[in-house]
Amino acid sequence: MARSGDSIDVRVQRSKAAVLAQTYELLSAGGIGGVSIDEVSRRSGVSKTTIYRHWPSRAALLVEACSTIGSAPPVPDTGSFGGDLAALTEELAEQLRSARWAAVLPSIVDAAEREPELAGLHADLHARLMAPFGVVTERARARGELAADRRQDDVSAAVAGPLFYRRWYSREPLDSAFVRRVVEDALVRLR
Amino acid sequence: MARSGDSIDVRVQRSKAAVLAQTYELLSAGGIGGVSIDEVSRRSGVSKTTIYRHWPSRAALLVEACSTIGSAPPVPDTGSFGGDLAALTEELAEQLRSARWAAVLPSIVDAAEREPELAGLHADLHARLMAPFGVVTERARARGELAADRRQDDVSAAVAGPLFYRRWYSREPLDSAFVRRVVEDALVRLR
Amino acid sequence: MARSGDSIDVRVQRSKAAVLAQTYELLSAGGIGGVSIDEVSRRSGVSKTTIYRHWPSRAALLVEACSTIGSAPPVPDTGSFGGDLAALTEELAEQLRSARWAAVLPSIVDAAEREPELAGLHADLHARLMAPFGVVTERARARGELAADRRQDDVSAAVAGPLFYRRWYSREPLDSAFVRRVVEDALVRLR
Amino acid sequence: MARSGDSIDVRVQRSKAAVLAQTYELLSAGGIGGVSIDEVSRRSGVSKTTIYRHWPSRAALLVEACSTIGSAPPVPDTGSFGGDLAALTEELAEQLRSARWAAVLPSIVDAAEREPELAGLHADLHARLMAPFGVVTERARARGELAADRRQDDVSAAVAGPLFYRRWYSREPLDSAFVRRVVEDALVRLR
DNA sequence: CAGTAAACGAGACGGTACGTCCCGTCTTATG
DNA sequence: CATAAGACGGGACGTACCGTCTCGTTTACTG
Numbered sequence: 162m163a164r165s166g167d168s169i170d171v172r173v174q175r176s177k178a179a180v181l182a183q184t185y186e187l188l189s190a191g192g193i194g195g196v197s198i199d200e201v202s203r204r205s206g207v208s209k210t211t212i213y214r215h216w217p218s219r220a221a222l223l224v225e226a227c228s229t230i231g232s233a234p235p236v237p238d239t240g241s242f243g244g245d246l247a248a249l250t251e252e253l254a255e256q257l258r259s260a261r262w263a264a265v266l267p268s269i270v271d272a273a274e275r276e277p278e279l280a281g282l283h284a285d286l287h288a289r290l291m292a293p294f295g296v297v298t299e300r301a302r303a304r305g306e307l308a309a310d311r312r313q314d315d316v317s318a319a320v321a322g323p324l325f326y327r328r329w330y331s332r333e334p335l336d337s338a339f340v341r342r343v344v345e346d347a348l349v350r351l352r
Numbered sequence: 353m354a355r356s357g358d359s360i361d362v363r364v365q366r367s368k369a370a371v372l373a374q375t376y377e378l379l380s381a382g383g384i385g386g387v388s389i390d391e392v393s394r395r396s397g398v399s400k401t402t403i404y405r406h407w408p409s410r411a412a413l414l415v416e417a418c419s420t421i422g423s424a425p426p427v428p429d430t431g432s433f434g435g436d437l438a439a440l441t442e443e444l445a446e447q448l449r450s451a452r453w454a455a456v457l458p459s460i461v462d463a464a465e466r467e468p469e470l471a472g473l474h475a476d477l478h479a480r481l482m483a484p485f486g487v488v489t490e491r492a493r494a495r496g497e498l499a500a501d502r503r504q505d506d507v508s509a510a511v512a513g514p515l516f517y518r519r520w521y522s523r524e525p526l527d528s529a530f531v532r533r534v535v536e537d538a539l540v541r542l543r
Numbered sequence: 544m545a546r547s548g549d550s551i552d553v554r555v556q557r558s559k560a561a562v563l564a565q566t567y568e569l570l571s572a573g574g575i576g577g578v579s580i581d582e583v584s585r586r587s588g589v590s591k592t593t594i595y596r597h598w599p600s601r602a603a604l605l606v607e608a609c610s611t612i613g614s615a616p617p618v619p620d621t622g623s624f625g626g627d628l629a630a631l632t633e634e635l636a637e638q639l640r641s642a643r644w645a646a647v648l649p650s651i652v653d654a655a656e657r658e659p660e661l662a663g664l665h666a667d668l669h670a671r672l673m674a675p676f677g678v679v680t681e682r683a684r685a686r687g688e689l690a691a692d693r694r695q696d697d698v699s700a701a702v703a704g705p706l707f708y709r710r711w712y713s714r715e716p717l718d719s720a721f722v723r724r725v726v727e728d729a730l731v732r733l734r
Numbered sequence: 735m736a737r738s739g740d741s742i743d744v745r746v747q748r749s750k751a752a753v754l755a756q757t758y759e760l761l762s763a764g765g766i767g768g769v770s771i772d773e774v775s776r777r778s779g780v781s782k783t784t785i786y787r788h789w790p791s792r793a794a795l796l797v798e799a800c801s802t803i804g805s806a807p808p809v810p811d812t813g814s815f816g817g818d819l820a821a822l823t824e825e826l827a828e829q830l831r832s833a834r835w836a837a838v839l840p841s842i843v844d845a846a847e848r849e850p851e852l853a854g855l856h857a858d859l860h861a862r863l864m865a866p867f868g869v870v871t872e873r874a875r876a877r878g879e880l881a882a883d884r885r886q887d888d889v890s891a892a893v894a895g896p897l898f899y900r901r902w903y904s905r906e907p908l909d910s911a912f913v914r915r916v917v918e919d920a921l922v923r924l925r
Numbered sequence: 926c927a928g929t930a931a932a933c934g935a936g937a938c939g940g941t942a943c944g945t946c947c948c949g950t951c952t953t954a955t956g
Numbered sequence: 957c958a959t960a961a962g963a964c965g966g967g968a969c970g971t972a973c974c975g976t977c978t979c980g981t982t983t984a985c986t987g
Contacts, residue, residue: 170963171952171953172951172952172953172963173963176963176964191466192465192466194385194462197941197942198942198943198944199941199942199943200941206965207964207965208964208965208966208967209943209945209966210947210964210965210967211963213944213945214963214964218944219944264465267458267461267462267465268462268465270520270521271383271385271458271461271462274383274455274458274459274520275382275383275386275455280523283523284523287521287522287523291522314524317517317522318513318514318517318522318534322509322514322515322516322518323509323513323514324513325513325516325517325521326508326512326513326517327509327513329461329465330461330478330512331478331482331505331508331509332464332471332474332475332478333505342506343509346510346541349540349541350537350538350540350541351537361931361983361984362984363931363932363933363983363984364931367932388973388974389973389974389975390972390975391973397934398933398934399933399934399935399936400934400935400936400975400976401932401933401976401977401978402932402933404975404976405932405933409975410974410975552936552978552979554937554938554978554979555937558937558938573848574844574848576767579967579968579969580970581967581968581969582968588939589938589939590938590939590940591939591969591970592937592938592939592940592972592973593937593939595970595971596937600970601970646847646848649840649843649844649847650844650847652840652843652844652902652903653841653844655905656765656841656902657764657765657837662905665905666905669903669904669905673904696904696906697915699899699904700896700899700900700904700916701896701919703899703903704891704895704896704897704899704900705891705892705896707903708890708891708894708895708898708899711843711847712843712860712894712898713860713864713887713890714846714853714856714857714860715887724888725891728892728923728924729923731923732919732922732923745958745959746958749958770948770949771949772947772948772949773947779960780959780960781959781961781962782949782950782960782961782962783950783951783952783958783960783961783962784958784959784960786949786950787958787959791949792948792949
């Protein structure tokens with residue numbers, strides 16, 4: 162063995178970075194179905210051989226390429242559950258309007274529906290995306306602003322549910338009036 | 353000329369029926385991505401040539417094959433907005449748990465995100481699926497059970513949003529306790 | 544079936560012809576090892592898919608591509624064994640000097656040595672190449688110009704052996720003096 | 735400097751020996767086409783880097799690996815040209831039947847046909863193989879058993895030609911009857 | 926009920942992607 | 957400084973589908 166335990170060959174780093182970047186690019190443009198190893202290879206200048214050296218399958222590559230997306234925005238701390246929830250929801254709405262992953266998520270959901278390998282990807286991504294709601298929820302429960310049986314998932318469903326619905330199902334603009342109402346409704350319900 | 357204006361060749365009818373049936377089958381099993389003309393041809397016994405003769409594109413075939421799914425269940429009429437909404441939501445939850453289209457919708461959402469031809473399909477399907485909420489909402493507004501500015505979409509978002517979220521995003525079981533709570537929460541706020 | 548028994552699709556004919564031509568081209572230039580399906584496809588403009596539709600393997604393609612080479616030149620009939628043999632040997636020497644297959648034969652011999660599929664090819668080619676010696680030999684035996692136990696192979700070995708040796712093993716020019724002497728030597732002994 | 739002028743690093747000697755041995759092994763088994771640097775490296779335990787350090791190309795390695803094969807058998811001295819030739823031919827036939835290089839020669843011939851670097855290898859090998867015929871021929875000419883214009887190459891062609899032909903072209907067994915006849919024929923012709 | 930035009934199946938075709946294999950070169954770290 | 961380990965780009969392999977296309981053959985309507 163010519164390599165000490167944890168240092169990583171710079172060539173490997175360079176190759177992996179280039180591949181992941183282009184994979185993410187293709188993913189953003191065409192969803193999961195739009196990512197082909199051949200095309201990634203062509204655009205990144207990294208040979209297919211090398212790609213398969215680092216990732217055993219297309220799914221594995223996708224998983225890693227997605228691992229950076231939806232990284233948690235800073236959790237707001239306004240002092241009240243209402244303020245925190247409003248800030249978080251505005252942020253989520255903004256991302257749904259503009260973030261690249263917003264166009265990709267449906268294809269991940271679809272893939273999770275039938276490819277077990279990618280179901281894990283979906284779970285990770287979802288957890289990362291929703292973690293701030295957990296923080297805010299726990300904080301509010303500690304302050305007694307929420308009923309004892311309300312958990313992160315109730316809050317997420319009450320807020321993200323309508324937003325997602327609007328973004329992908331009724332496909333109407335996520336205007337701020339709607340977002341504001343969703344927050345108000347959620348506060349009324351969850352109180 | 354061998355054909356009068358509107359009568360349709362029985363062969364055409366037979367071919368189209370067989371193709372649509374198999375398309376729907378494949379659609380249910382593998383989502384939009386799982387439908388390939390080759391496979392439809394193989395299973396239906398109708399040649400590819402003939403399929404492309406009747407539908408100009410894969411998208412067109414999908415649109416027609418989807419036109420039958422999500423057909424509106426009978427709209428309940430219990431006399432109160434609460435009763436109607438509960439019945440409707442239970443029905444929706446049941447379909448999300450078991451109906452074939454539930455596994456297909458994410459792929460349609462994804463397709464709508466990038467193929468304009470299929471965006472129309474998504475819109476149709478969504479309209480059909482949500483129509484009962486419109487009926488119930490209008491009825492409730494007429495009875496004064498709802499604020500004047502509440503429309504179908506607010507109701508849909510408040511109820512279907514959390515359900516969809518649970519079905520496809522947090523991917524937890526849609527147990528009846530959750531469904532009941534969603535209805536109650538919605539009523540609290542929309543009243 | 545849309546095609547009657549023996550007629551052949553013109554497209555098939557065109558494709559096969561183009562592929563065989565380019566295969567032969569590559570074969571001449573680089574021997575058996577110089578033929579790759581990818582390159583044949585590239586040069587002939589016929590897709591790899593189509594090539595594999597018509598030939599199950601690289602070996603099968605090579606076999607067919609070689610089937611036209613070494614086609615028997617007209618068998619001379621000078622009236623005497625000596626005259627026939629001289630003409631035949633001159634012709635063989637000329638081909639060894641210039642014919643494209645002369646540069647290819649060693650690679651076929653080599654392939655025959657280890658790939659059974661190609662051993663058949665070698666046998667066919669060899670039979671075709673040496674057939675004229677058989678004709679001439681039989682004719683001479685009928686006329687009593689040859690001992691009763693002399694067969695085609697003795698004649699071939701006595702004449703082609705030295706020629707081949709010179710062409711591929713000592714690698715000296717096949718000048719006409721050498722050819723003449725080979726014929727004379729053969730006649731001395733075989734008479 | 736750690737090393738004096740002409741002594742050779744023991745590591746170098748060990749590496750080269752291991753590489754040459756394995757190269758010869760592969761050569762015997764699969765001909766020239768069967769030798770790959772990767773495989774040599776794998777089997778010999780010597781890294782590819784090291785191999786390419788010692789030999790500039792695959793051809794150079796092959797040349798050196800072949801330099802030991804076909805080493806001249808002891809030249810017989812029976813007292814007569816006939817006896818010598820018979821002994822030499824029997825020996826050659828025996829090698830063609832069993833020696834490892836017999837399966838390799840066609841691939842060398844083929845390589846010589848198109849790679850100049852390997853043409854030299856072929857020439858060396860051929861010279862080594864045929865040298866005994868030269869010795870015997872000169873001896874016979876000195877004794878007056880051969881016409882003055884007969885040289886080694888005439889003898890080689892007359893004897894090795896038919897043998898090679900039989901071994902690689904007609905691909906029939908090199909039985910001793912055939913070998914005996916070849917010798918007799920050669921003696922008749924060359925006398 | 927015969928003729929004809931349409932519908933039809935078979936399948937050839939050029940593409941593109943797949944995942945694997947092996948090549949020869951090049952880089953890095955070790956001894 | 958020779959070496960082992962192995963990353964790298966290149967390219968061929970044979971397979972699977974894709975959607976387009978060109979055929980020759982039914983087959984159902986129509987005059």
